[in-house]
Amino acid sequence: xxxxxxxxxxxxxxxxxxxxxxxxxxxxxxxxxxxxxxxxxxxxxxxxxxxxxxxxxxxxxxxxxxxxxxxxxxxxxxxxxxxxxxxxxxxxxxxxxxxxxxxxxxxxxxx
Amino acid sequence: xxxxxxxxxxxxxxxxxxxxxxxxxxxxxxxxxxxxxxxxxxxxxxxxxxxxxxxxxxxxxxxxxxxxxxxxxxxxxxxxxxxxxxxxxxxxxxxxxxxxxxxxxxxxxxxxx
Numbered sequence: 001x002x003x004x005x006x007x008x009x010x011x012x013x014x015x016x017x018x019x020x021x022x023x024x025x026x027x028x029x030x031x032x033x034x035x036x037x038x039x040x041x042x043x044x045x046x047x048x049x050x051x052x053x054x055x056x057x058x059x060x061x062x063x064x065x066x067x068x069x070x071x072x073x074x075x076x077x078x079x080x081x082x083x084x085x086x087x088x089x090x091x092x093x094x095x096x097x098x099x100x101x102x103x104x105x106x107x108x109x110x111x
Numbered sequence: 112x113x114x115x116x117x118x119x120x121x122x123x124x125x126x127x128x129x130x131x132x133x134x135x136x137x138x139x140x141x142x143x144x145x146x147x148x149x150x151x152x153x154x155x156x157x158x159x160x161x162x163x164x165x166x167x168x169x170x171x172x173x174x175x176x177x178x179x180x181x182x183x184x185x186x187x188x189x190x191x192x193x194x195x196x197x198x199x200x201x202x203x204x205x206x207x208x209x210x211x212x213x214x215x216x217x218x219x220x221x222x223x224x
Contacts, residue, residue, distance in 0.1 A: 030210045042115075042201055042215035043154075088153060092210045098169075099213060101146075101154040 005102055006089060012108040019076040021105040023089030024069075030092040032065055032072050033099070037086045046074075046087075081111040113138045117202050117216035124189075124196070124223050132187045132219045134202035142205040143185040144213065147171060147198045154201060160185055189221060197223045 007022045023032070031050045035043040049056045049065045049072065056063045062075040076083055086104045093100055115136045124130045136143065142161050146154040156169030160179040174193025179185055189196045199220050203213040 033212060035213075040199075040218070040220075042117075042217045043203075043213070044215070045212035048212060090213075097210055098156060098159070099144075100156070103153040104151075 006087070006105045008105060009103070010106045010108070012110065013079055014110050015079060015081055017079055017109075019079050019083070019107055019109070021074045021087055021107070023072045023074070023102055025072075025089075025091045025100075025102075026070065027091075027093065029067075030097070032063075033090045033092070034061075034063060034072075034074050035088045035090060035101075037088065037104070039085075043088065076107075079107075079109045081109050083107060084109045115202055115204055115214055115216035117200075117219050119219060120217065122219060122221045124221060126223055127191045129188055129190050130196075130221065132189070132200055132202075132221070134185045134187065134216060135183055136185075136202075136204045136214075136216075137183060138204055138214060139182070140204035140206060140214070141182065143179070144203045144205070145169075145175075145177065145185070145187045146201045146203065148201060148218075149198050157187065157200075196221055 005024050033048045034046045037043045047058045047063050049063050060077045065072045086106050088104045089102045090099045118133045144159040145157040148154050155171050157175050158177045160166035163182050166177050166179050176188045199218050201218045202216045205213050
């Protein structure tokens with residue numbers, strides 16, 4: 001079962017612009033994580049936010065979490081062509097501790 | 112360098128054949144996972160193992176089998192019972208006792224001819 005749903009499914013922006021992706025989930029969580037996947041490659045962990053945190057930063061990444069709305073957002077500032085990839089949210093299920101992935105947002109950054 | 116190695120990168124199989132995908136890690140992680148990814152889709156959990164000689168079914172285990180005889184290795188067999196095996200398969204591992212990040216291999220793409 002897929003817990004997370006990302007929105008939008010695809011996003012195309014120009015280099016230098018900001019990119020915002022959203023993730024909604026259904027059940028209680030311990031944490032929420034964001035991963036990046038370049039085409040045909042494995043996933044790479046970007047950032048983790050715990051259920052008692054509301055915002056977290058890492059370099060050009062900013063993640064927010066609203067547990068009352070069961071949603072999270074990932075903001076990539078000053079995007080670069082190299083940011084072109086699919087981005088997935090994953091939630092750590094509170095009961096089983098399994099990571100459940102969303103459907104992903106395909107980001108294209110035009111140079 | 113520590114990491115997860117999946118092999119082969121590409122694999123072609125005729126219908127009715129079993130095939131085994133290899134996953135080896137030298138991160139000293141106890142927990143290992145197999146996910147399946149279809150085009151434009153998220154990852155779906157096939158099997159996972161929290162410790163050697165133990166494993167549990169994930170959400171889509173039918174038609175797959177695994178073993179966990181060594182901490183470093185978690186091979187996945189795609190059997191002939193799997194009705195639609197063409198997909199991208201990803202292996203991952205996790206820090207022991209953690210609810211934290213997964214470390215992924217580079218994946219194996221299986222195509223059934």
